[in-house]
Amino acid sequence: MNSAELLIREIKYFTNFNNKMYQFLLFFQPLVFLTITYFLGQMREGIEVERFIVASAIISMWSYVLYSSGSALVSQKWSDTLKMLVVAPVSLFSVILSKVLSNAVIALISMVITFIYSVVIFRFDLHIPNVWLFFGSVLVLVFSLSVIGLMLAFIFSAFENVFAFQNLILTPLIVLCGVFLPVENFPVFLQVIAYGIPMTWGVEAVYSSLSLSSEMYQQAGFSLLLSGVYLIVGLVFYKRIEIALRSKGNWGVM
């Protein structure tokens, strides 16, 4: 099966109306956040609407990646296909990477849905000054989300109650990565943590593309660089999982 075919299958699975949880994340959650943004916007004049529409979209994208990619490895155990993956003629890393990449592409759909809702339902004046620049920065963000998804899949394989623990990092990472408040406003130790996450640089690049700031290239570069480092670390981790699974037949709670 080639990558395009896998992506189409994943899109079909996650956007299927029988898949109740992802239905909410993709189609209804953007509505909830946009409604809150709309009414909060009525409390004060002159808010920067584009920024908050993009913030709503990033929340949806992040939630989707967290829940879908975060359980990518442990769900193989639940469906009893992990042992098949371990003996398959491709590495576990390649399988999970292809899954998290396709999940990040589906997350992109949630951004498009958020934009459609914001224009069609809420009549927000969504003005993106340079669409190609914006799209480029979003692709960088999507890549950083994929890499985080890859790491989360590894981390959450150590938890029995995956979804409950995923809830614990859902909102802190949104705050920490500067989706609403600039990271420079945080205490130094939080800034250090935030700038160690590729998503932070990706988010900053997206916002810079909205204001046509030249800093966008630098931020996108840092995001790609950090994502590359995480990817290499991920490769090492997944090799170790594979070795552990082959030698002992288990890995953590898996």
Place this chain on the structure above:
Amino acid sequence: MMGRLNGFSYLSFKALYSFHSVRLFFFFRLIDPMLHYVFIAAIASALVGSGYLSYIIIGNIAFYAAQIMIINFITMFRMERRFGTLELNIAAPMNTFVVIFRKSIVPLADGLFVFLFGLLIGQLLFKANIPWDQLGNLLLIVLVVTFSVLSLSLFFACLSLLFSNINLFLNLILGGLQILCGVHFSAHLLPGWIESISRILPLTHGIEALRTLYGLEAYNVQSLLMKEALIGLGYLTVAILIVKVMEYAARRSGALVKSA
């Protein structure tokens, strides 16, 4: 009698809840609400400025407690159905509603704890200072809101039996309540017909009463509390009727609505 009640509730708690350890309790009842309030504070600060912080945090403290109770109740019904004990409740030689009431004690205590802890966090982290001179009224509001939300939770838990997968149902309820009950913004901002819906939901009047006590809005607290209590009573009555209808249907068909 008291021992039987305690034993019943304790067994129900041990069977249905994942909070069996202090560590998990710490994560999900102390850390998680705090993170939720920080997230909301970030949205409010970025969108409308820090002057609005107390207003939105107070709404969210009540909402988070409601969320805990709704999730608890729906999970309780779902787990009962999954483990096949829902039928035993119906078949027990005791009024079904008494059985449910006894099982409600733990979700009620859980919601109350989260509510009161939330008010403390509001004071410590977000300068939403507890009006200590109005402590009696504050506790009364907390109790009335908890009662009305408990009734709504029971109503939703009964409705959840109509769905084989309740994830979407639960998320839609929680998303809908955030918008309709004036959790983040005043319910008066909603268009007329949507505000009419919000006025027949628990939480809307309770949040307004709470904000009034904190000096963030200016309404008649007694009138709001009366409405909140009446709405709670209304949902409780409907929930009792649904339980009775379910019990009747279960006895006739030998099945409880949709199987999980």
